[in-house]
Amino acid sequence: MSSFFGSSSSTPSPAPDMASRRQAFMDTYRQEMALTNAQELMNKCNEKCFAKCVTKPGGSLSGSEQSCLSNCLQRYMEAFNIVSKTYIARVQKERISPELA
Amino acid sequence: MADQFDEATRKELANFVQAEQAQAHLTAQIHSLTSMCWDKCITSNPSSRFARGEESCLANCVERFLDTSLYMVKQIQEQRDRAQLSR
Numbered sequence: 795m796s797s798f799f800g801s802s803s804s805t806p807s808p809a810p811d812m813a814s815r816r817q818a819f820m821d822t823y824r825q826e827m828a829l830t831n832a833q834e835l836m837n838k839c840n841e842k843c844f845a846k847c848v849t850k851p852g853g854s855l856s857g858s859e860q861s862c863l864s865n866c867l868q869r870y871m872e873a874f875n876i877v878s879k880t881y882i883a884r885v886q887k888e889r890i891s892p893e894l895a
Numbered sequence: 896m897a898d899q900f901d902e903a904t905r906k907e908l909a910n911f912v913q914a915e916q917a918q919a920h921l922t923a924q925i926h927s928l929t930s931m932c933w934d935k936c937i938t939s940n941p942s943s944r945f946a947r948g949e950e951s952c953l954a955n956c957v958e959r960f961l962d963t964s965l966y967m968v969k970q971i972q973e974q975r976d977r978a979q980l981s982r
Contacts, residue, residue: 816904820911827919834926842933846941866941870933873953877929880957885921888961 839870932956 847862848855855863900908936952937945 812900812904815899816908819908823912823915827915830919831922834923838926838930842930843941846937862941865943868943869937869941869945870929872945873933873937874925874929876950876953877932877957878925880954881925881928881961882921884958884961 835871835874839867842870843867928957928960931960 843863843866847859847866932953935956936949939946939949
């Protein structure tokens with residue numbers, strides 16, 4: 795990774811407008827990724843929690859269905875974090891000792 | 896984009912996109928594992944906290960899925976090796 799502040803002497807730092815366009819490109823890209831990620835998580839929560847909490851759809855969402863949904867949403871996010879932590883730890887471990895693969 | 900950036904910046908951005916795509920691939924796998932392990936492990940009705948054993952089931956689920964995929968690769972390799980020996 796080249797220095798963010800462009801202090802390297804071997805290459806002339808990009809023209810200011812190019813540097814800001816580069817930054818804009820990266821920011822937009824990251825935002826798009828974050829949005830895709832959030833949408834995917836939202837869709838999954840919807841699907842899983844609807845399946846768990848709204849077993850017999852009635853004329854409206856009942857109070858107990860609503861509280862189930864909000865608990866389910868919290869639990870799904872928590873599950874995502876547990877899976878994420880476990881998966882990343884494992885990937886890092888395998889990388890250190892690749893003979894397992 | 897091609898004429899907006901000089902050669903060095905283009906290269907840097909290509910590396911950036913590659914790293915972001917690797918990250919996206921990882922995230923997609925985490926989504927799919929969460930979905931699969933949720934179905935396997937979360938059997939109680941969602942309440943204000945996980946039921947007993949659900950949390951460790953989630954972590955085990957991830958580990959065993961990865962074990963499974965390594966095991967399968969090994970099996971396929973062994974099968975292939977045996978086939979080559981008997982040829």
